[in-house]
Amino acid sequence: MAKDVSVPAFVGPFGDRPPIALTIAGSDSGGGAGIQADLKTFTVLGCFGTSVLTAITAQNTLGVQAAEALEPSLVLQQMRSVMSDIGADAAKTGMLANAAVVEAVAQGVRELGIRPLVIDPVMMAKGGEPLLAPEARTALVEELLPLATVITPNIPEAEALTGLRIGSLDEMREAVRRLHGLGPAWVVVKGGHRTGPEAVDVVFDGTRFHELRAPRIDSDRTHGTGCTFSSAITAYLAHGLPVLDALRRAKTFVTRAIETAPRIGGGHGPTNHLWPMGTTRLPGSAVEAKRGPAGA
Numbered sequence: 001m002a003k004d005v006s007v008p009a010f011v012g013p014f015g016d017r018p019p020i021a022l023t024i025a026g027s028d029s030g031g032g033a034g035i036q037a038d039l040k041t042f043t044v045l046g047c048f049g050t051s052v053l054t055a056i057t058a059q060n061t062l063g064v065q066a067a068e069a070l071e072p073s074l075v076l077q078q079m080r081s082v083m084s085d086i087g088a089d090a091a092k093t094g095m096l097a098n099a100a101v102v103e104a105v106a107q108g109v110r111e112l113g114i115r116p117l118v119i120d121p122v123m124m125a126k127g128g129e130p131l132l133a134p135e136a137r138t139a140l141v142e143e144l145l146p147l148a149t150v151i152t153p154n155i156p157e158a159e160a161l162t163g164l165r166i167g168s169l170d171e172m173r174e175a176v177r178r179l180h181g182l183g184p185a186w187v188v189v190k191g192g193h194r195t196g197p198e199a200v201d202v203v204f205d206g207t208r209f210h211e212l213r214a215p216r217i218d219s220d221r222t223h224g225t226g227c228t229f230s231s232a233i234t235a236y237l238a239h240g241l242p243v244l245d246a247l248r249r250a251k252t253f254v255t256r257a258i259e260t261a262p263r264i265g266g267g268h269g270p271t272n273h274l275w276p277m278g279t280t281r282l283p284g285s286a287v288e289a290k291r292g293p294a295g296a
């Protein structure tokens with residue numbers, strides 16, 4: 001009898017289609033961060049990914065060699081094209097480049113009723129290259145943050161947005177409280193930039209503080225960790241999970257992605273977005289590289 005090779009129909013919370021996740025972000029030609037990280041993460045977490053490009057960067061694991069923002073009108077048109085036909089069960093923003101793009105994205109989010117919305121307020125690449133013009137911060141704070149379901153600044157971004165110096169967990173708690181006052185429903189300040197045995201992210205929902213904890217992995221393959229984390233949150237929200245569950249699962253996702261990161265490029269390598277596909281112990285992964293050959 002002939003083998004049935006037809007793909008089974010998708011049966012999920014949305015009937016005959018997968019959850020749809022939209023990313024509004026910049027392109028990383030190196031594939032580890034930006035739109036590329038987001039689409040890989042959406043895919044491996046069972047979502048149909050769509051993308052609105054805000055900027056194109058010439059980038060690799062060594063740094064950002066060039067960057068150019070797209071016209072704000074083209075950014076807004078991409079949002080209208082996706083939303084008027086396909087829709088989105090959840091969306092995220094990443095690199096927004098400048099104030100005019102921030103304003104166009106905020107207009108699109110309001111006009112098209114895009115939510116839940118995760119805002120990763122990307123300001124700088126790991127190597128220090130600016131991904132958001134400093135004068136765009138006012139537009140980010142006034143126009144976009146109030147529309148967010150979740151914002152996910154790292155420590156330098158939280159410092160820039162609040163004016164606080166953030167070193168301790170108590171200072172992270174003060175920062176999430178202040179950032180919540182800017183309008184987002186949930187705030188996560190990520191602890192990747194601190195030192196210590198754990199990578200602790202501090203969460204505030206307006207009433208309660210929560211913590212996301214995982215062992216800190218000693219690795220330089222951390223390019224795009226923030227994009228990977230925020231796109232995993234978005235994917236889980238698109239599946240319909242409550243926010244705190246989405247955050248906890250995204251933390252597990254990014255931790256495994258760092259732990260199993262392959263050797264790619266000569267600098268800060270990308271994480272392993274595809275670990276759920278079974279590549280949990282690549283021979284050259286960050287953890288294996290530290291441990292030495294099997295049995296050593």
Ligand SMILES: Nc1ncnc2c1ncn2[C@@H]1O[C@H](COP(=O)(O)OP(=O)(O)OP(=O)(O)O)[C@@H](O)[C@H]1O
Pocket residue numbers: 033124125126153154155190191192193199200201214215216217218219222223224225226227228229251254255258
């Ligand atoms: N070395 C590490 N070990 C374990 N977890 C980490 C490590 N570095 C970052 N993380 C976690 O990864 C997630 C992303 O945090 P991070 O502070 O690195 O974001 P980011 O600076 O915005 O990243 P990027 O700018 O490269 O996209 C957080 O959950 C953080 O705790």
Ligand SMILES: Cc1ncc(CO)c(N)n1
Pocket residue numbers: 025026027028033034035057059094095122124125126131223224225226227
């Ligand atoms: C395009 C892009 N977005 C975000 C980041 C932050 O990781 C990056 N390096 N590049």
